[in-house]
Amino acid sequence: MRSRHPLRIAAAALLAFATALPLAATAQAAQPTAAAGGVLYKKINSGVSPSWYTPEFERRLLASGTDGVRLPADATLPGGVTAPQAAGLVQPGIRPGQWLLTLLGSDGSDNLLGWCSANFVFKKNSTWGLGTAGHCGVVGQPVSAYVVPPPASGKLPGLYVIGKISLSRDHGIGDDFAMITISPEFSSWMNPTMPVWGGPAGVHTGDQVGEPLKHFGHGTLIGTGGTPRVGAALRWDIENGAGYSWAGAATPGDSGSGVLTLSGQAAGDLTHIVADVEGNMIGVAGTRMTKILQVAQGWTLVNGSLLPL
Template structure:
C-alpha cells in the first residue's frame, strides 16, 4: 500500500510537471497491481465509448478511406453505437499539434491508435524482399508496432486515426503479440522487455515510416548500453488519448530486452510509443510507468528494446528508417545484460 501511494504521487508529479492539467474530469491514477520490488502500470486508455462492434464493422467496410467524424456521428445518432451513446457528440479521438498531418489517408509511424485501446503506435517494420520498403502496403509485408498490452489477441482488428481531419480506419489486424504479465489484463507486475505487438497493415494503405515532427527519425537502431538522451512522440493526454507531441528524457538503464528512463512526461495513451535516441536511432517502445529501485534506479518509464522486438519477430523482419531503407539488429548485437531471467 505504501508503494502504491508512492507511485500515485509520482504519477501526479508527472502530470503537473508536464503542464497538462485540463479542466473537466480529474486525472485518474492508473490501476496498480503490486509486485515484489516493483510497481508498474500500463499507459493505455479505453477506446471511445462510441467505438462499438457495429461502428467498427462500418469503419472496416470503408477500407482505406476510413470514416470521417461526421459519418461516425451520423451512425451514433442512428443508435448504431447503442442507446446509451445516441446523444453523444463524436469528437476527434486524437487532436494533434505536429506538422506532418495531411488530407491523405496514411498509416504513419507514431500514429494514434483508437481501438481496441487508446495507445500510440511506434515504428514501421517490413519483411519483404526489397531492401527499401515500398510505400504502399501489399497486405503481407508491411507492419506497424504497438505495445502488447494495447491489443487483446491475434487477428484482432486495429483502428487508428489516419488523417488530420480525424478520419478513423481499420489499418490492419494483430499479427503477433509479445506480452508479459502486463498483457494479461492491461496493468501488471512484470513483462518489462516483453511487451510488444505488430499489426499487419491492410493492402492499399500508404505507409510512412517517419515519426511525426519534432521527433522525426528513425535512422538506424541503438545497440549500446550507455546513458543517452531519448525522445518519443506520444498521444497521451491528461485524461485520455489526445494531443500528439514530442517528449524527451534520459535513459540510464539499458538491458538486452528492456530499458528505463527518466522523464516528466508519460501519460495514459503513450503506451506503444516509439522511443529514439537524441540522434534518431530507434531504441524501443514505451510500455510501463514504474517504480523499481533495484533494476531501474532513477527511471520512471520503461519499455521493450527494438533489438528484443526484432529478435522475437523473427528472421527477415527489419525496422524501416525514415528514408524507407531498412535496418536490423537483435539481442545478439547488444551486450547489456538482463535484470533477471525474463522481465527485463
C-alpha cells in the first residue's frame, strides 16, 4: 500500500480543526472584505494588549535604542505561555516569523497594541526590510520585535524597536502587505532564514491545488510563542491572481506570517481567514508573493538557507 505524505496528513488534520471552530471563537475579525463562491474573507484582527504592556513600558522601549528592554519576569503571552516556554523565541537574529509589536501609542487612548508576525526579509540597495501585513500598521509607525541578538553583539534577548513602517497596503484580500525599514544599527542582526522550515528559496508562481504549504507565526491561540503549521493550497486565483488560500488554521497575531511551498519557495503572506456564510473558519488566505513584489517596488526578496539556521 502506498503511504500517505505526512504533510498532507497534517494539512487534513488542520482543516478538520479549523472547520470545527466558529470564527468568533478564534478571532475578532473585521467585516468581510470580499465574498465569492459562498465564502467570506475576513481580515485577522491584530489588536492584542497584554497587561504588562503599559504606557511606562512603551516609553522605556521607545527610548531603549540598541539596548532593548527585557520582558517583565511575570510576562505572559496571550494563551498563557511565558516567554521562557516559547520555542519560537530562542533563535538569534531578525528573521521571518519574528514576533512583532506595532507601537500604536499606549497612552490611555483606545489604540490597541498591534501584535503580528513577520513574513520575509527584503533588501533595497544597502537597506534591510522586513515584511508583515498591511493591516498591522500605517506608514511612520515604529515597530518592535522580540529578538535574541546574535551572540557577538553582547546584547540580551528582549524587545527592540527595529525600525518603522515605510510602506503599507491594507486594501483587502490580495493587497495586504507592509514593509518595515530596519534601522541601520540592526543591519548585522538580519537573518533571512525562516525558523524550523528554512528558506525562502525564490518566489512561487505555480497554481497547483492541494500543494502543501507551511508557515511559522505567532498567533495568540494555536501559535503562541511561534508555531510551525502545514496546510494545503485551495486557490491561487483570488483577485485575479493577487491572492491565494489554503486549508489551515490561524489566529490573531499570525497576521503577516510568511508562507512557503514544500520546496521552500515564498508563496506569500498570511492576512485573512476564509469563512463560510455562517462564519465558520474553513481556511486561511493572503497576498501572493508575486503581488507583494509588485507593491514593494525596489525591494528584493532575500533568500535564506534551506537549513533552518
